[in-house]
Each structure stands twice: as structure tokens, then as C-alpha cells.
Amino acid sequence: MSLAAETRRAVEVHPFLVTALRAGVLNYTAAARFLDVEGDVDAIATALRRYAEELPAYDPDSCEVTVRMESGIGIVDGDDPASELVTVGGTPFGSTGGDLTAIYGTGAVDAMALATTLERLELAEIDTVAAAVGDETLIVIVDRLDGANAVRTVEGALEYVPAT
Structure with a gap:
């Protein structure tokens, strides 16, 4: 394998380096020593x-998204699929009066936005309990006490989503 190919492969192990290269x-020299x-x-x-x-230039876009939060989220009983907000890894979450908060982003969201x-x-x-994206909806579930900070963080993140 050539030095160039080996270098590319080593960089791709560290996605933050690809982002820094694009930006x-x-x-x-520091990166060469790191790899x-x-x-x-x-x-x-x-x-x-x-x-x-x-590489394509790092050119973040702002997503056209509405962000909101819903408190009182928890793991729901699997017997009532209608009460499920999202299921991640077989664990269904929904409105149960639980100790979690769901942050929704609806609009132009995709895997890169997530x-x-x-x-x-x-x-x-802010620890994320669960997260998913699909059908123009992004959802992250966090501890209830992190809800307000998570909303601001999600709004800020969706203002600078790198183009793929």
C-alpha cells in the first residue's frame, strides 16, 4: 500500500481529522506525527x-427545523404500541410521566444532523439515553434535568450541519 493510501486510511479512523482537513x-505536521x-x-x-x-470543503448549512421538547418520557410497556414515541434497540420510549425528556427536531433532518x-x-x-432519525424527525432522549440545556444545544447544532 502506498504512503498516501496508508495515510488516508489512518485519517479515516479519526473522523475529526477529516473534518479538520475539509475545514x-x-x-x-502535527497530524502526521499523531497518525x-x-x-x-x-x-x-x-x-x-x-x-x-x-475533499469537499467544509460548508455547514442551517437545517430548516422546528425544535421542541416533551418531558415525562420513560420506557413504556410494549403491550400498547400506540403509546410508543420511538423504539431504539428494542426499548420503547413514550409519555409515561418518567424521568426523561424527548427533544424533537422536525423538518430537514437526516443522519448527518443527528x-x-x-x-x-x-x-x-449531556448524556443521551436514546436517539433516532427518520421521516423528517430527529429525536434525542435525555435526563429530565438536562432538557432545557439539551434544547438549546440541539438548536445550536442544527444551525451548523456539515454538508456531506
Whole structure:
């Protein structure tokens, strides 16, 4: 495998590096040292520069989305599918008076919007209990006490969703 191919593969193991390459904010030499690629650091940095030139530019868009929250969410009894809000990994969540809050984003959402939202919630140190996206609806379920901060975080995340 060529040094360039090995470098690309190593970068793709760390998606944040791909984002930094697309945004043009990566220190190539520092990244070359960080990557687990055998070879001359300058040659690896050159491979990173060339790879960056081939990537689409980082161009975040704002999603046309309405965000709202619903408190009192919990795990529902599977006997009443109509009460289910979302099922993730076989666990149905719905309105039960529980200790969780659901944050909904409805509109132009997709998997990238969900990924961006989850990254931002992680940065805000808000634990996500469950998350899903489909049919122009994004949902994340968090602890009730994190609800207000989660709404602001989700709104902020959906203002800067990178184009794929």
C-alpha cells in the first residue's frame, strides 16, 4: 500500500481529522506525527495536504427545523404500541410521566444532523439515553434535568450541519 493510501486510511479512523482537513484548519505536521503511519513526517504531511485538496470543503448549512421538547418520557410497556414515541434497540420510549425528556427536531433532518447533534450534546456533557432519525424527525432522549440545556444545544447544532 502506498504512503498516501496508508495515510488516508489512518485519517479515516479519526473522523475529526477529516473534518479538520475539509475545514482547512489542520496542522499537517502535527497530524502526521499523531497518525499511526510509518514513514517520514514530511512525506505524511504532504500526503495529508493532497488528501485535503481532494475533499469537499467544509460548508455547514442551517437545517430548516422546528425544535421542541416533551418531558415525562420513560420506557413504556410494549403491550400498547400506540403509546410508543420511538423504539431504539428494542426499548420503547413514550409519555409515561418518567424521568426523561424527548427533544424533537422536525423538518430537514437526516443522519448527518443527528450525528452533529450527538457530537454537540457530548461536548455539552449531556448524556443521551436514546436517539433516532427518520421521516423528517430527529429525536434525542435525555435526563429530565438536562432538557432545557439539551434544547438549546440541539438548536445550536442544527444551525451548523456539515454538508456531506
